[in-house]
Amino acid sequence: MYKVLKATFITIWSLFVLFPIMWAITTSFKPESAVVNGATFIPFLEYQPSLIGWKAILPGPDSLTNLLTPTLNSFIVTAGATAVSLIFGSLAAYGLSRFTYGWKNYSNADIIFFFVSQRIMPPVVLAIPFFLLLKELKLLDTHLGLILVLTSGLMPIVVWLMVDFFNALPREIDEMAMLEGCNPIQAFFRTILPLSKPGLTVAGMFCVIFGWNDIFFALTLTATKVLTLPVAVIALNGTVTPYWILAASTVFSIIPLVGLAFVIERFLSRGNLGGAVR
């Protein structure tokens, strides 16, 4: 009985997870007639697959848009914001894990909450002041500007994950290194950092996911030069682009990150990820 329930649950959940993805993929291969006359599901039987959607977004004579430059921009911005957040965030997290910071009545827990609270502000509100700020600094529509803004949302995640992770590493490791003559900075870089690869990987993966998928800041703070991939697709949505082209461009822009799911699974199965959230 339990087994049947479990199998049913797993099947239903998997179908639910797959459904929107399959719908996006099939829609991207549909000709116009298969979309506008009502929902169709089975290729060849209900409609003849067509490449019209994909031809519109890939380079070629029928191309409506260029998604390759935006893809490159997305890679640069995501990698940059992830690197900055990881470096500054993990240093801060290590400090918060090992030392006691006191300033009046504020304790480490309050400082951690301060970091995390930076995620609470809805991006909608920050868009305008960030726009003015970056304009003043001549960073509007530059990679660096977008990287800095994204960092304010990503560093909180790194700090939140890495404090717990460093807490789980025995203090004896750092103390041993210091007995051998390292100062705390050397101890961190020589002994703690190599042990932190699983934690840094998870934190980095969250940064990549949230950085890549950001739409709001990329939409308001960049114009033509640093157009990111999701924004390029959303821009298509803003005009009257038909569903088959939207579906093709959506599938195109989620492929790079779906590859990441395989990487995460490898880490999980090797048991490496395990220590990362404890």
Place this chain on the structure above:
Amino acid sequence: MKKGYPRFFLLPGLLLLIAIIIFPLLFTIRVTFSSWNVSQSGLNFIGGENWGEMVRDTRYWSSLLRLFYLSFLTVAIQYVLGFAIALFAWKGIAARRFYRVLWLIPMMTTPSLMAIIWRSIFTEDIGALNGLLTRVGLDPVNWLTESGPANVAITIAEVWQWTPFMFLILLAGLLSLPKEPFMAAAIDGASAWKTFARVTFPMMAPISIGAIMIRLIDASKIFDSVFTLTRGGPGNATETPAAYIFQRSLQDFQIAYGSTLALMYLILAILTLTIIGKVFARLSKPRGI
């Protein structure tokens, strides 16, 4: 410990964050006392007019109330489902590496783009869902233009997108649990349910709390699905504060009033999350975790 070292670790990150955030925050506070809008740009001073208008703005307060149950409902569903599939993917099913990858995929997809796909699923005349419903002989549902179904549609999209986040954090937590308590439970002959209630669940409490808090923070910003699926409609039946603030600030260009709503929202969110955090901390303590 020599002086100065602790600062070396904390200060770069803290100062970088403050440097990025201080201007937008101060600017937002200052602008709420001005009348910056489409016809008057710049920082004049009009006192607390925006704040008075906000107090009387029932559309704002009802969007906050809606957000309150929408975020708690979606995060609760995500937690229960995420925990369930994490338990299955932990051990005891065949091909679990396949299922782990499959169940992670929604989190990897861009929410604002998936919202477009969800719209093509829920669209009433040519959408996939009504297509399926009519095929099995049921009546089509007005997913996007009727208040009840519209809220269900948004909940479905949110649950699909973010359950994998819970799943990943909880699965990683399960994989890192020590083995001894489970052996002890097995020796005592505890049933599967008892082992879960007395061993697994309590040991997962700290991780659960962290995951729920982060999800609540992000869920309180629900925007992509609402904006793309329903634009807050029908009427204002699905409007969340983020969507309302977006409309006021960036579409009607009432910068000052939009910022006032946002600042109040920030204050309420920090208060609510602090209280929830304290409650969680108290609930998880007596068990000695």
